[in-house]
Amino acid sequence: MFPGPTIYARQDDRVMIKVTNLTPYNLSIQWHGVRQRLTCWSDGPAYITQCPIQAGQSFTYKFTLPNQRGTLFWHAHISWLRATVYGALVIYPKHGVPYPFDLPDEEHLIILGEYWLQDIQDLEKHLKETGGGPPSSDAYLINGHPGPLHNCSKDDMFTINVRQGKTYLLRIVNAALNMEHFFGIANHLMTVVEADGEYTKPFNTTFLMLTPGQTSNVLVKADQPIAKYDMSMTPYMPAKNVPFLELPSYALLDYTNSLPSSNSLSFTYHEPILPYLNDTNCKYSSPEKCQGPNGGIFAASVIFQDTGSIGTENHPIHLHGFSFYVLGSGLGDFNSTNAVLNLYDPPYRNTVGVPVGGWTVIRFRADNPGIWFMHCHLEVHTMWGLSMAFLVKNGEGEMQTLSHPPPDLPVC
Numbered sequence: 001m002f003p004g005p006t007i008y009a010r011q012d013d014r015v016m017i018k019v020t021n022l023t024p025y026n027l028s029i030q031w032h033g034v035r036q037r038l039t040c041w042s043d044g045p046a047y048i049t050q051c052p053i054q055a056g057q058s059f060t061y062k063f064t065l066p067n068q069r070g071t072l073f074w075h076a077h078i079s080w081l082r083a084t085v086y087g088a089l090v091i092y093p094k095h096g097v098p099y100p101f102d103l104p105d106e107e108h109l110i111i112l113g114e115y116w117l118q119d120i121q122d123l124e125k126h127l128k129e130t131g132g133g134p135p136s137s138d139a140y141l142i143n144g145h146p147g148p149l150h151n152c153s154k155d156d157m158f159t160i161n162v163r164q165g166k167t168y169l170l171r172i173v174n175a176a177l178n179m180e181h182f183f184g185i186a187n188h189l190m191t192v193v194e195a196d197g198e199y200t201k202p203f204n205t206t207f208l209m210l211t212p213g214q215t216s217n218v219l220v221k222a223d224q225p226i227a228k229y230d231m232s233m234t235p236y237m238p239a240k241n242v243p244f245l246e247l248p249s250y251a252l253l254d255y256t257n258s259l260p261s262s263n264s265l266s267f268t269y270h271e272p273i274l275p276y277l278n279d280t281n282c283k284y285s286s287p288e289k290c291q292g293p294n295g296g297i298f299a300a301s302v303i304f305q306d307t308g309s310i311g312t313e314n315h316p317i318h319l320h321g322f323s324f325y326v327l328g329s330g331l332g333d334f335n336s337t338n339a340v341l342n343l344y345d346p347p348y349r350n351t352v353g354v355p356v357g358g359w360t361v362i363r364f365r366a367d368n369p370g371i372w373f374m375h376c377h378l379e380v381h382t383m384w385g386l387s388m389a390f391l392v393k394n395g396e397g398e399m400q401t402l403s404h405p406p407p408d409l410p411v412c
């Protein structure tokens with residue numbers, strides 16, 4: 001299957017996923033954005049929290065999803081295998097708890113990817129030897145389809161059949177290896193309701209820019225005349241001097257087929273029964289505000305400073321094991337005396353694009369003991385060393401204790 005299977009779960013579920021490695025390579029899988037409460041062994045980055053699963057071997061990842069719901073994804077977390085080894089992780093709210101926005105009529109997944117004709121491990125090896133940057137991929141993919149600009153795929157565009165007047169929830173994942181991507185739908189507004197698996201204050205936009213590793217849920221109302229509308233992804237290239245063939249990928253939003261979709265990725269949600277949290281401070285993106293005065297004692301603030309001025313792209317910094325508040329971001333050098341930080345309702349994410357020649361401040365509560373990888377989610381930059389790990393020690397008081405690794409954890 002490509003993309004790989006979608007995993008459906010609910011908030012607070014206990015999840016067990018047995019991964020059997022039928023490839024000839026070493027493999028490990030990250031559940032990107034899962035906060036892995038006291039289960040860093042199941043986080044996935046090879047040689048950070050586990051030895052890889054060797055060819056022919058299996059490992060069962062076990063974790064819970066406390067207070068997590070939304071769209072995340074999973075991907076290989078060793079060498080560059082995530083170029084093709086990925087799929088979505090959809091976490092619904094608990095039974096009986098509706099979304100904090102209007103109920104969509106249908107849901108669909110949109111997974112953005114990049115595809116190389118060359119064997120990805122050969123490419124990686126070549127770049128390690130030469131030190132060069134990666135060539136652009138041979139195609140951009142929407143749910144595995146390269147779109148009509150490629151001969152092989154002319155008649156094989158990913159299509160969502162919609163009915164006029166209905167509302168659709170699109171769960172959009174940027175699973176690409178090395179490129180940030182725009183996504184938009186001709187003539188349609190998108191209402192962003194979720195980012196990185198956390199509800200956010202809704203806002204309308206005509207396009208999104210997602211870094212590799214970011215996800216977003218948007219509502220789209222089919223409020224246009226009956227026709228076919230392009231959905232497109234195009235790479236974001238802030239630099240003008242980069243030799244780069246921008247060949248976007250397209251999918252279709254098709255009003256002409258009015259039958260309900262039988263696509264296995266779609267899901268119609270039926271449970272508007274109980275009210276969501278009434279406290280508006282807690283409603284969007286700030287669970288910490290709901291947890292009483294002693295809730296924030298392990299807060300760590302981190303300032304990312306990009307020192308490059310001629311760089312070509314933002315660095316999508318991803319932290320494992322936590323979501324973090326994005327307090328602010330700006331161009332130039334960070335200056336604590338005049339940086340404007342949002343301490344009121346900052347977005348709560350797991351991946352943030354640090355701007356070229358600029359800064360970003362994040363804050364998170366280091367309350368989950370373990371080893372937590374943090375790295376640029378452009379795979380080539382991880383390879384070049386734009387990565388580090390936090391060691392969060394077992395603490396006292398309210399902090400829970402990490403126990404021993406599971407007995408079946410792979411050995412190197």
Ligand code: C2O
Nearest residue numbers: 030032045213318
């Ligand atoms: Cu999804 Cu360590 O990356």
